[in-house]
Amino acid sequence: MNPGSLIISNHPNVTIINLIMKITEGPRPGQFPGKDGHAFIDYQNWYAIQTLSGCEKKLVLTLQILLKKIQLYLPTRKVIHQLKGVQHIMELPLFPGYIFVYRSISESLDALDKADARIVFKPVMANGKYLEANKNEMKFLFEVTGEGGVIELSKGVVMENEEVLIIQGPLKQLKGKILFIDKRKNKAKVRIEFMNRMVEVSLGLEILSRPLPKVQ
Structure with missing residues (x-):
């Protein structure tokens, strides 16, 4: 899978800021209305796509442009960095270089290939198949990151x-x-x-x- 030519910043009528805001809009990834009226989260059918460290958000934005109904999960963590004696709070990916996609792993990879997207990506695989994240692992991640997907x-x-x-x-x-x-x-x-x-x-x-x- 080679880097291609999709330039996010040139997407018509949409700014990077607006796209970043869309990541946190609407229901949580994998969340659905239950029969009793209470929402539930499907902790199964999650797959990981790897990219370069620092390109996680760009990959999320690219897929949101290409596949409107895709559900993505980019868990992050807040850390304290000290610069010139001043403490700064930063938000970084929990797993540098990785994002999660719900169900649509094949569609995601096909869309990125067809768009010739200018971003490095590859699916996490095992024994020649896309590796599904462990249900308990995803449950733990959703619980510890909370509604905003952030470990505070x-x-x-x-x-x-x-x-x-x-x-x-x-x-x-x-x-x-x-x-x-x-x-x-x-x-x-x-x-x-x-x-x-x-x-x-x-x-x-x-x-x-x-x-x-x-x-x-």
């Missing part, structure tokens, strides 16, 4: 023994998956499942304060 910052305090106590945020759910916490860089390294393998990702952690020393 967690909050913690440094205890007297220098250990960090997580008091709020998604890291409370991920206690058993935390490998280590870097207090200086405001991040926690966790191990989670992605396409039937374990990967390590860094999540943002805001250190609120140190507890007051006990009065002797």
Whole structure:
């Protein structure tokens, strides 16, 4: 699959900003109305497409242009970066270089091929077939990223023994998956499942304060 010539920024009457906004509009990916009136999410039939790191959003926008009814999922995470002594909150892909597509994996690849899209892409496969994401893996991702598809910052305090106590945020759910916490860089390294393998990702952690020393 070779890079082609579809230039997103030249799409008629649609700006990049408008397209980015469309990612979060409407119901959540894979969400459908249930018989009882309550919406439910289908955690099956999800596939991953790989692209270059940093091109995830461009791939999402490209597919949204080519296939109007496609359902895509780009889970992200908030992290804290320090630049010249100032802390900045950034939102980055949870799995750099990957997006999820619901059901329409063949249609997505065909559309990208026919459009000769100027973007590198390839499906995640196993044994010559498109690899479907594990149902429990997708359920976990949707739960931890919430309605907005974002893993928000967690909050913690440094205890007297220098250990960090997580008091709020998604890291409370991920206690058993935390490998280590870097207090200086405001991040926690966790191990989670992605396409039937374990990967390590860094999540943002805001250190609120140190507890007051006990009065002797």
